[in-house]
Amino acid sequence: MAEAAINPWGVTEIKDYTRLFEDFGIARFAELLDQVPEPHFYMRRGIIVGHRGYEDVLRAIRDRSTFAVMSGFMPSGRVHLGGKMVMDEIIWHQRMGGDAFACIADMEAHSVRNISWRACREIGVTEYLLSLIALGFDVEQGHLYFQSENKQLRDLAFDLGTEVNLSELSAIYGFQGETHISHMISVLVQNADILQPQLHEYGGPKPTVIPVGVDQDPHIRLTRDIASRMRMFRLERREDPDQKPYISIRAKKANSRAFDELARRLEGEKKIYELHIDLLGIEEPQLEETMRAVDETVRAVELEYGGYGFCLPAATYHRFMQGLTGGKMSSSIPESYIALTEPPEVAADKVKRAKTGGRVTIEEQKKLGGAPEECTIYELLVSHLVEDDEQVKEIFEDCKSGDRLCKACKAEAAELMYSFLKRHQEEREKARELLKEHERYKHWLE
Ligand code: SF4
Numbered sequence: 001m002a003e004a005a006i007n008p009w010g011v012t013e014i015k016d017y018t019r020l021f022e023d024f025g026i027a028r029f030a031e032l033l034d035q036v037p038e039p040h041f042y043m044r045r046g047i048i049v050g051h052r053g054y055e056d057v058l059r060a061i062r063d064r065s066t067f068a069v070m071s072g073f074m075p076s077g078r079v080h081l082g083g084k085m086v087m088d089e090i091i092w093h094q095r096m097g098g099d100a101f102a103c104i105a106d107m108e109a110h111s112v113r114n115i116s117w118r119a120c121r122e123i124g125v126t127e128y129l130l131s132l133i134a135l136g137f138d139v140e141q142g143h144l145y146f147q148s149e150n151k152q153l154r155d156l157a158f159d160l161g162t163e164v165n166l167s168e169l170s171a172i173y174g175f176q177g178e179t180h181i182s183h184m185i186s187v188l189v190q191n192a193d194i195l196q197p198q199l200h201e202y203g204g205p206k207p208t209v210i211p212v213g214v215d216q217d218p219h220i221r222l223t224r225d226i227a228s229r230m231r232m233f234r235l236e237r238r239e240d241p242d243q244k245p246y247i248s249i250r251a252k253k254a255n256s257r258a259f260d261e262l263a264r265r266l267e268g269e270k271k272i273y274e275l276h277i278d279l280l281g282i283e284e285p286q287l288e289e290t291m292r293a294v295d296e297t298v299r300a301v302e303l304e305y306g307g308y309g310f311c312l313p314a315a316t317y318h319r320f321m322q323g324l325t326g327g328k329m330s331s332s333i334p335e336s337y338i339a340l341t342e343p344p345e346v347a348a349d350k351v352k353r354a355k356t357g358g359r360v361t362i363e364e365q366k367k368l369g370g371a372p373e374e375c376t377i378y379e380l381l382v383s384h385l386v387e388d389d390e391q392v393k394e395i396f397e398d399c400k401s402g403d404r405l406c407k408a409c410k411a412e413a414a415e416l417m418y419s420f421l422k423r424h425q426e427e428r429e430k431a432r433e434l435l436k437e438h439e440r441y442k443h444w445l446e
Pocket of ligand 1: 409
């Protein structure tokens with residue numbers, strides 16, 4: 001079962017991405033691609049493979065209306081190329097106009113991996129945040145935080161906990177009697193991370209996208225469920241016996257004052273029952289637009305009467321990179337990954353030793369061509385080192401035809417990796433200086 005393969009704290013290897021769509025209801029990102037303005041190359045190249053509910057974020061990008069992007073990093077080891085993918089996606093959305101949030105999940109690292117608070121701080125800043133800023137995160141416009149320092153986040157987590165019980169966490173994450181309570185709390189804190197950008201303090205409810213690897217989908221699904229449960233009203237499209245559409249609005253957590261206020265504000269033909277309203281006389285072509293307008297009115301009433309009015313958070317999912325040695329990338333096998341903080345010459349050597357999709361002999365390769373789809377070098381080039389799509393296409397075709405040979409190809413990738421890391425590490429030093437002088441963040445480096 002693919003279900004067992006998706007686990008935020010396990011070692012995840014997805015062999016067949018089509019099962020994500022069939023078994024989990026993740027939508028294919030490719031279906032939205034032509035609507036994305038200036039898509040990132042992760043999107044163009046199918047590295048971002050799926051999404052949930054990204055349509056609302058896309059609409060906000062196109063309309064230049066408010067939206068947010070948020071993701072987090074567990075400070076449990078060195079920042080590597082997998083983390084870079086999330087960082088690049090946060091930064092891309094920030095540049096597209098999103099209010100950007102990046103969190104260091106120190107409560108998760110402390111509770112799940114038993115990492116000391118001091119180490120969480122050290123790793124969080126010097127590995128993750130410096131690289132995020134070096135890659136282009138705008139510190140002035142965005143928000144950086146540690147979970148443990150954020151009281152508002154912890155208060156929200158507590159509130160969200162009113163809508164989740166132990167049986168549900170056990171079903172999703174396999175929690176059992178011996179699971180630590182703080183591990184369970186860290187799940188709620190992550191739910192709160194995802195919904196925090198929609199708090200009043202940050203401008204209220206808005207479309208929010210969480211760029212993650214597919215292993216994080218359980219958190220996304222749970223948070224979407226909780227966000228929906230926290231709403232005071234439930235909106236549904238329905239059809240009457242003559243198949244005419246109508247909108248049903250039911251009070252779930254709303255008191256009678258909020259309900260009366262909503263009934264007063266909703267325009268058009270309506271039937272009002274006890275804590276339930278049906279909006280009638282809506283023609284199919286106007287249904288979607290009317291739903292959106294009604295949703296706005298409902299949300300405004302919820303906010304006025306003390307609710308959160310959350311929009312369902314969206315997510316994009318990127319593929320996992322395979323390890324350089326083939327198989328999984330593992331922090332216990334240094335040869336299998338490249339850290340953004342390791343000496344560029346060490347990283348370049350790892351690239352030269354990486355597993356390729358080449359043939360056993362040069363003659364065979366020239367005759368039969370290589371297998372770029374199985375090659376870790378090609379994956380590095382596509383995912384991180386070559387910006388130009390035409391060049392990527394050329395590399396693929398030259399490899400397939402046997403015109404490209406592995407020794408030269410590896411040397412080229414090693415050189416690109418060396419230059420990238422050298423430049424990145426210089427930018428990290430500038431980021432360190434920036435943080436040191438930043439009023440909000442300087443205490444992290446003291
Ligand atoms: Fe991989 Fe390059 Fe060899 Fe092709 S030529 S298999 S892309 S290393």
